[in-house]
Amino acid sequence: MFDVILRGGEVIDGTGKKRFKSDVGIVDDRITAIEDLSSSESKSVIDTSGKVVCPGFVDVHTHLDAQVFWDGTLSPSPLHGVTTVVGGNCGFTIAPLSDDPEVGDYLMKNAFTCGRHSP
Template sequence: MFDVKIVGGTILDGSGAFRYKADVGIEGDKITAIGDLSAADAKKVIDASGKFVSPGFIDFHTHSDLSLVYDKYTRSRIYTGVTMDVIAN
């Protein structure tokens, strides 16, 4: 059983491969399966129909230094898919 199953989304995996439709199964903090997971059970199901599903994005040229003072959890970055900033270049 998955902790989280993301269903119906279009996968952009960052490999350079063309996007494709698939489900994503997550156990703990790891993706453990990608494909047709319609028969699998999950504690939580997220419907991603009409949306893209991708790993986080790294921003190598950011000016987020000052925004950390105002938002120490960097919610504005996470909401846009950025999961890592390289600051103080």
């Protein structure tokens, strides 16, 4: 039994192959199957017909360090499919990194839930 099935989307798997129509099965937040799952059971089904299903994008030049002050959810990135960001690579930041473990714990806890979809 799957937690979620993404049904009928155009899958781009990141390997360089051409996209293909398929279902995607997810268990415990992990992709466990990419195949025809029409006879499989799931707690939730999301119709992705006419949509692209692909790995999250990596944004290698962001200014989320500033954006977090006025938009704590960092909403534009998840809406555009960005799931990973690289920060501090342009040599300027208004929110410098900290060696304080409490700050790191807060950021790790909240960064992983930012933009998360819960069925």
